[in-house]
Amino acid sequence: MLCFQCEQTDRTGEVPGCAGALGNCGKDSGTSDLQDLLLYAVKGIAQYAVRARDLDAPDDEAAGFILSSVFTTLTNVNFSPTRFVALLREAAAVRDRVRARYEEAARARGLDPRPLSGPAAFEPAPDMPGLLGQAAVARVDHGIALVGPDITGLRALHLYALKGICAYAHHAHVLGRHSEKVFAGVEEGLAYLAESPTDANELLARAVGLGHLNLAVMELLDAANTGTYGAQQPTAVRCTPVAGKAILVSGHDLKDLAAVLEQTKDTGINVYTHGEMLPAHGYPLLKAYPHLAGNYGGAWQDQQKDFAEFPGPVLMTSNCIIEPHARYRRRIFTAGPVGWPGVRHIANGDFTPLVRAARALPGFTEDGPEQFITVGFxxxxxxxxxxxxxxxxxxxxxxxxxxxxxxxxxxxxxxxxxxxxxxxxxxxxxxxxxxxxxxxxxxxxxxxxxxxxxxxxxxxxxxxxxxxxxxxxxxxxxxxxxxxxxxxxxxxxxxxxxxxxxxxxxxxxxxxxxxxxxxxxxxxxxxxxxxxxxxxxxxxxxxxxxxxxxxxxxx
Incomplete structure (x- = not known):
């Protein structure tokens, strides 16, 4: 493996990057290689998707798959190799469907469909050893001996910007907000990388151009959040517990939090936010739930201490998960793009297992002293x-x-x-x-x-x-x-x-x-x-x- 996408990157070697068996984030080499392969496969989907969209035959379902798949490869999101194997199989099927749409649209216009190479022609191996054997072609530094570290770095800048864009766009997409402009921009960016570009000026210009695409995505996400839950309002949030059964929700996904609040309504279970979920208290339709009791703990890197001390189950949505400690491993759940081997994943929005765990665990036995943080600006x-x-x-x-x-x-x-x-x-x-x-x-x-x-x-x-x-x-x-x-x-x-x-x-x-x-x-x-x-x-x-x-x- 070689991974240098985040600030946890190992910088002790001659070449910066996490290599060997395990990265600093806890990602093992096999999972890292599978993530690289998934990105490679997604670039192949994008190659055909760009051509299909140019012929007025877009596949927006495939575009949504691209967003969610790329999201799984962000730092501290998904560490489950079995999930990546399944996504690789699905990516190949999606690619074949998009290719068929492109070919049909081309023939309908009297054009001769052009077969594509590179990622577009990638076929995942049938087993894990075969997949890991294919990973070399998908490494982030593939071709560095020919193009040098500067071009490799610019390609990485482009790729990692697209990862962030896909994450933000996915959050909007699950709330029903998307745009053809965003779908097309992501597809074009990935298809561009699939061609292994070597022009430094063009790479930098296009990377900055992705900043404009991200602005459109951020505006879309703002509309999704405020349109669904109301405009944020200044709100004092309790940051100490109250007595009672409890669930802790971390990450970023407001839709998952809303579902947990709805499914725990009138159960006597209090719901707390953690990490980047703290600002959820500012949204009128979320803070209207009286059992949204407050915020517990601090930032993501403190979760192993925070989750161990929390007397109820924990739900991790989106990033950022750290290897679950033994003290809470049996009471943490994941949702959305998140995954960790052996941790229970809730894929259908039915949080009954989470609620059941909250009822079985002790919760807080007494109120803590009142302390508040104000959010919602x-x-x-x-x-x-x-x-x-x-x-x-x-x-x-x-x-x-x-x-x-x-x-x-x-x-x-x-x-x-x-x-x-x-x-x-x-x-x-x-x-x-x-x-x-x-x-x-x-x-x-x-x-x-x-x-x-x-x-x-x-x-x-x-x-x-x-x-x-x-x-x-x-x-x-x-x-x-x-x-x-x-x-x-x-x-x-x-x-x-x-x-x-x-x-x-x-x-x-x-x-x-x-x-x-x-x-x-x-x-x-x-x-x-x-x-x-x-x-x-x-x-x-x-x-x-x-x-x-x-x-x-x-x-």
């Missing part, structure tokens, strides 16, 4: 008081905005984001997205003229809110986003963050602080190119970075 909530915010800026009451977003993680250097947020001057506002917020969201930041100094905009899935707020402020002040008193510090961990970063670059946003380290697949030459073109900044000392941001804003 999505774009509608913030823009509803935009006049107050604009007035505060013009009066000089608010000097600067700091957006601290992205994923938290277990690697050293993450305290930077707490130091950065806590070091922001008292006449500034801190906005936050993603689970990096857990580094500082229990701190009392106070207010500025009734405006909270800490505004939790939601999950990483809610990035569109931040973009909409920044765009509205820029319009109000008659300037560009880069002219706003706004600094972005992004905590990078995995592929969703790559897609978001490319969106910001596509919008022309400069001077983004990214860290604590940069992706391992970006060579020094590629990093320098990003620095030169987009002013990207690797995080350093938090106090120095805050001071530099304020100085840039004043100049």
């Amino acid at each position: 999505g774009r509608d909530a913030v823009l509803s008081v935009a006049d107050d915010v604009i007035g505060a800026v013009r009066r000089g009451d608010i000097r600067h905005f700091f957006l601290v977003g992205g994923c938290d993680g277990p690697t050293p250097g993450r305290d930077y984001y707490a130091d950065f947020a806590l070091g922001a001057p008292r006449d500034s506002v801190v906005l936050t997205l993603g689970c990096a917020k857990y580094r500082f969201n229990r701190h009392d930041f106070g207010e500025i003229g009734g405006i909270p100094r800490l505004l939790d905009l939601g999950q990483c899935n809610d990035t569109y809110s931040a973009i909409a707020i920044a765009s509205a402020l820029a319009d109000a002040f008659g300037c560009g986003i880069n002219d706003l008193p706004l600094t972005l510090a992004l905590s990078w961990t995995e592929q969703k963050a790559v897609a978001v970063l490319l969106t910001l670059l596509a919008l022309g946003v400069r001077n983004i602080h990214l860290g604590p380290t940069l992706p391992a697949y970006l060579t020094p030459a590629l990093v320098q190119e990003l620095v030169d073109r987009f002013g990207l900044r690797v995080v350093g000392d938090a106090g120095t970075d805050v001071a530099a941001a304020l100085e840039r804003a004043q100049s």
Whole structure:
């Protein structure tokens, strides 16, 4: 195996990347190889899908399969080799169906169907040894001896952006929101990679172009979430338990959380959120369930401690799962794209096994002391008081905005984001997205003229809110986003963050602080190119970075 898609990447060897028997995320080499093969097979579907769509014969069901399949290969999502074998078989069948649609549409127009090679011609072996023997052609560094590390890195940048896009698009898709533009964009991106491109300028340009596609996906997901559950509202969320039976829901998938809430209604079982599910409390149709009792624990990397101490069953939706500890392995369930060998998977939306487990387990025996975290400052909530915010800026009451977003993680250097947020001057506002917020969201930041100094905009899935707020402020002040008193510090961990970063670059946003380290697949030459073109900044000392941001804003 070779895997270097996230910040957990092993950097101790001569070439960065997790190799050998086991990656730092817990993924074994066989599962890694199967994931690479699945991506290879999906590229083959995309090759035919692009041609079929060009002939007005799209297969949107196949497009949905592409989204969900790619999602399973993200960091800390699915570790189940049997699931990947099944997906490989299904991918071949989907490819054959799309190929038949293309050929039929071509003949209907008097065209001679063109047989395709590469991933489009891939046939999965009948058994596990055969599949693992096929994996070499699908490795992320395949052909590096011919094209070199820079081209390999740019291909990886393109692929990992597509992974993030597929994840966001899948979240929207399960809520009934999709678009032909998004389906076509994903298919085109994967088909482009299937051709093994070698032009560095084109690769970088197309990667930044994927940022525009991701913006469309983020807008779609925002519409899916708010259209289904209502616009977020500022909400105080209890972060200590109450007595009673309990279920803990982690990950990102609001639809799964809603299903659990509905299926536990009037049962006396309390439901708690964990990790990136915390912002769910801001949605009116979710917080209307009185047994949505609060949030328990912290960010994803703390789950082994949090889940072990929770006295009920745990449901993991979407990313980010870590190897279940023996203390809770028999009471954790997965749903959607998530999987771990030996862990019970709920594939049909019927959470009866989860409810049954909650009844059998003790739950909390007493209430904890009352403590609260306020969430729900999505774009509608913030823009509803935009006049107050604009007035505060013009009066000089608010000097600067700091957006601290992205994923938290277990690697050293993450305290930077707490130091950065806590070091922001008292006449500034801190906005936050993603689970990096857990580094500082229990701190009392106070207010500025009734405006909270800490505004939790939601999950990483809610990035569109931040973009909409920044765009509205820029319009109000008659300037560009880069002219706003706004600094972005992004905590990078995995592929969703790559897609978001490319969106910001596509919008022309400069001077983004990214860290604590940069992706391992970006060579020094590629990093320098990003620095030169987009002013990207690797995080350093938090106090120095805050001071530099304020100085840039004043100049």
